Amino acid sequence: MSIVTTTVKLDFPIEPLSTDIAAALDRPPTIDVLPSRLIITPDTPQSVALNIRRTSPRVFSFTFPESRTLAAPLSAPLCVPPSLPLSVSPSTTNPFATSPTSPRQTTRIKPPGDIIKLEDRLYYVLQPPIETLIQSDSLHFPCEPFPYQYQGIAFLYPRYAAVLADEMGLGKTMQSITAIRMLIRLGELRRVLLVCPKPLVTNWRREFGMWAPEIPLTIIEGDAAKRRWQWTEANTPVRIANYELLMRDREVLGELLPFDLVMLDEAQRIKNTSSTTSDIVRSIRRTRNWALTGTPIENTPNDLVGIFEFLSPGYLRHGLGPKRLSELVQDYILRRTKDQVLTDMPPKLYRDAELDLSPEQRATYEMAETEGVMQLNHLGDEITIQHVFELVLRLKQICNFDPATGTSSKLERLEADLEEVAASGKKAIVFSQWVKCLEILGHQLRRFGPLQYHGKVPSQKRDGVLKQFKDDPTKHVILMSYGAGSVGLNLQFCEYVFLFDRWWNPAVEDQAINRAHRIGVKGAVTITRMLSLGTIEERINQILQHKRELFDQIIGQTAAPASLGLSQSEIFGLFNLRTPKGTIKPAA
């Protein structure tokens, strides 16, 4: 197959078309200038200005007074007399003198609820732990306090109204003395008045010597002129007076400058606001008020109202329910029991010696009760609580000893037990409510070397009696009345307590028992409660037991274990007697 090619000539003429566009092409151009926005694409990033605040935060400032702790506030030397046992070297006894690996106990001060102003609250919040304060102030102790005792000091330290209500034997004395000592060092206390029952004055003097030896004391005593001088002129930071003496010096008390602190020991003494004692104590001008008591509620919750009339008049009123009362007082009361804080303390072992009366005692008892009840019934509407009380006392005395023959089943049992006590070289306390009974026992138990400690023993001889009892190995038993021996004594070297007869109020019995069962006790304390079966003693015991259980349920933590004595109706009820208001049956 072949390809054929053809040639075409293209040189033919071309004529332009006669159109407007052709003319326009020949026309020279004209240039016009028009306004226009020039848009240029940016070549840098867009920026945003941010406000970086550099204003200083608002500051709140508080300034506290310079501590005076480094300057001794007292004229007396601050060293501990060489005769007193000093604390062991800090490296072994001081929990906050530290090895880096040892756990450190610290107890902080918390401001009480009634301090409102922030600056005042911060003053306490910012204080160092109690242990640091004690170490900084170079306060020495004869022995290392327990942790709960540091807590007690921290409780008292910031308070202007406080009740330290620890159970007997936990060291209320040491805690309060240490708090006073620290506040005196700080300059917050310059005039302190301690009021206590008369038998305890020497005990307080001894305790101050032990726990705050550098603080000079004035014991208010002697004739009226001497006491006036002691009240008005004595230049010591701490005065100690007894309740009875306040009555006599009432006039002088009204002339005194205010005290920085008035502290009441056994503060249940002022539970009755209508009593003269309460009236006088409340009239003393003062800034701080502290009350010490192991039994803030002895009979009724109103006892607490009485104590608070001293602490903070008008704060409580009679008739408040237990729950409301507990709420109101909880910031003011610190109460610990041995069970709570001394879990490793030797136990109390109770033995109820329930004894039959001897035949002679039984015969006398039956006759006395029958005759007594008949006489009471004959009194009709004239009957009073005093009449019934006399019969109760008479019957209780027969339970101790038959007045005609002197026989006593309790004595027989006591002698048998004391044989064992003496043979093992131990010591025992025997409590009775009657001095006469103690004197009989003193005669009957003479082979055990009995010592007497009751109202007939002059107060200046009592310390000597206690010392002899402690030091003389031939003295195995001390015979004490509940009144003289139930408070303020340290007899923890005794391992046996006998309640020869029972007191009306278990709280008093507890106090008596705690003379022996307290800090320092080395072994279990055995308490023998003697009870004559089928007698008034058994009936009273049942009532008190029932009431104690009931009261524990109501009061709970704050005041437990408080206990109640016998009321008027219950005493009438012991014999199913008719009273001016009708027949009253036994309560239990």
Place this chain on the structure above:
Amino acid sequence: MSSTSTSPLSLGFLTVVEHPELGLLGGYLLLNATGRPLEFHCTAPVKPNRAQEILYGPTLRPFLYGEQIGQTLLAKSKLTPVLVCTDSEPMLAVRDHTHIPVALVEPRERQSVVVSATADLPSKTAFRLGQNHLLLPVPYVADEQTIRQHWPTQADHLDLAEPFTRIREALDEAQKIARAA
């Protein structure tokens, strides 16, 4: 900061509490040599804004703690302490704004391992003062000598970690009052 040559011998304790809602609360406590309080200063709550969070990045905490809070608190005190202790590492930044030595207090429970801790923190140097272990920022190592020169021997027994508990409780107390008001 005002400085007085006659001011009583004092120790400063500076910290910040981080409150989940309010922000940062600064507290500065001055104690005498026996541990009793002389002055206390605290800030209103401080909260960084978003811009600060973005722009300061990892340096935000040293800025807030040291410059904003710490510097402000130090300036309020009438006293010049021997040493300012802190339990907060970012607070060491305040040293750049004051002539007073600032040291980080090791908590007691960590003091037994202080040597290894410093190995992990090469920016600090450790030394022992009384019963306490302290850490100084390396640029201020010379502060140790200054501190030792003025350190009161009666303060040897003080646990320098303990006052921070007081500051925290005081800040808490102040907040409670503020809320109630």
